[in-house]
Amino acid sequence: MRAQWDTAASGWNAHAAEIRAWLQEPTDAMCRMAGVKQGSRVLDVAAGSGDQTLTIAQQVGAQGYVLATDLSPAIVTLARDNAARGGFTQVETRVADGEDLGVSEATFDAAVCRLGLMFFADPLQGLREMHRALRPGGGVCSMVFSRPEKNPCLTILMSTALKHAGLPARDPFIAGGLLSLGQPGRIDALFRSAGFLDVATTAVDAVFRLPSVDDYLAFVRSSASPILQILDRLDAAAAEAAWSEMRERLMAFTTQNGWQGPNELLLTAGCRAKETT
Numbered sequence: 001m002r003a004q005w006d007t008a009a010s011g012w013n014a015h016a017a018e019i020r021a022w023l024q025e026p027t028d029a030m031c032r033m034a035g036v037k038q039g040s041r042v043l044d045v046a047a048g049s050g051d052q053t054l055t056i057a058q059q060v061g062a063q064g065y066v067l068a069t070d071l072s073p074a075i076v077t078l079a080r081d082n083a084a085r086g087g088f089t090q091v092e093t094r095v096a097d098g099e100d101l102g103v104s105e106a107t108f109d110a111a112v113c114r115l116g117l118m119f120f121a122d123p124l125q126g127l128r129e130m131h132r133a134l135r136p137g138g139g140v141c142s143m144v145f146s147r148p149e150k151n152p153c154l155t156i157l158m159s160t161a162l163k164h165a166g167l168p169a170r171d172p173f174i175a176g177g178l179l180s181l182g183q184p185g186r187i188d189a190l191f192r193s194a195g196f197l198d199v200a201t202t203a204v205d206a207v208f209r210l211p212s213v214d215d216y217l218a219f220v221r222s223s224a225s226p227i228l229q230i231l232d233r234l235d236a237a238a239a240e241a242a243w244s245e246m247r248e249r250l251m252a253f254t255t256q257n258g259w260q261g262p263n264e265l266l267l268t269a270g271c272r273a274k275e276t277t
Contacts, residue, residue: 012223013049013078018215020051022208026143026265027052027114029204031059033269034110035139043108043133044068045098045126046116050079050091056112057088067103069096099125106135113142118181127194137274140196143265146182146203148172150264153208154179156249157220161230164242178226187268196270208261213250216259217243 012019030052036042040060044053047068056066068083068091070076076095083091096102098113099122111130120126130140148155158178162169172179173186181187191199210216220227221243231239253261 010074010078010222012075013082015219015223016049016051016082018208018210018219022206023052023114023143024055026204026206026267027055029202030112030114030141030143030267031056031110033139033202033267034112034141035271036060036110036112039063040109041065041107042067043101043103043111043130045101045111045113045130046070046119047076047079047093048114048116049075050082050093052112052114053079053083053091054086054088057083057086057091060090062090064090066091067108068093069098069101071095071097099129101129101133103133105132108133109135109138111138111140115143115145117142117187118144118178119176121176123175123181123187124190124193127190127196131195131272134272136272139269139271140191141267141269142187143267144181144187145179146264146266147184148179148182150203150262151179151182153216153250153253153261153263157227157246158230160242160246160249161227164238164245165230165233167230182266187266191268191270195272197273199268199270201266201268204265204267206263206265208263209257210259210261213247213254213259216250216261217247220246 036056036059038061042056044066047053047070050068053066053068068079073095076093080093098120111134117123145151173183188199188201231242253259
């Protein structure tokens with residue numbers, strides 16, 4: 001997993017502007033649901049190149065603190081550079097496995113994880129780590145993709161890649177996959193098992209708007225690690241045949257106002273119990 005995201009890091013970072021436009025509203029909601037505010041100490045797990053880290057840094061202000069962690073050293077370097085370029089001295093970055101963060105217990109006011117938890121081999125352990133890191137009463141919110149039928153672009157990409165690679169169709173909810181936490185009730189149960197209280201999930205539409213289908217495929221080809229991993233086993237001609245079929249199928253989302261790929265995200269929030277006296 002580390003090697004995959006090291007490879008995809010630069011491509012993901014290069015599309016930061018498109019990703020921000022796509023996810024800004026859900027990201028703002030995620031921060032609200034986690035209780036991020038001025039002066040907060042926030043743990044940003046699986047932070048990637050740090051787009052949402054900068055949003056959090058703006059919200060906590062100069063008196064706050066944000067620790068952005070990720071498994072990939074390459075993408076953490078990009079997050080560090082992006083924070084420094086933005087002048088956010090309250091941001092620290094660290095290479096860390098989300099299932100073993102290495103942070104002290106009860107030292108954060110809030111924790112977030114944007115489009116990362118579904119890739120964990122053991123998401124329950126990742127949630128337990130976030131729970132351990134939170135102070136009593138601290139809040140958490142994660143963002144993941146919901147059910148396959150609500151995320152047709154992802155299902156098109158995955159099913160087409162598997163077909164051209166000669167691989168059988170996969171259970172969409174298999175651990176570590178793009179849609180692994182989209183099964184109704186699954187993520188709520190994990191949050192409760194990790195010890196969180198007041199667990200609630202909200203479904204949010206997040207249409208990916210781009211000028212054309214080719215812009216979407218350029219994003220996928222440079223940064224979508226799970227799809228690239230499947231197609232890496234093919235020779236150049238076979239891989240191009242797969243990309244061509246993906247393009248044909250994804251053209252269905254072309255409108256008079258450009259390409260609009262539907263997605264549904266799940267925002268799940270909870271809190272660590274307050275201390276009792």
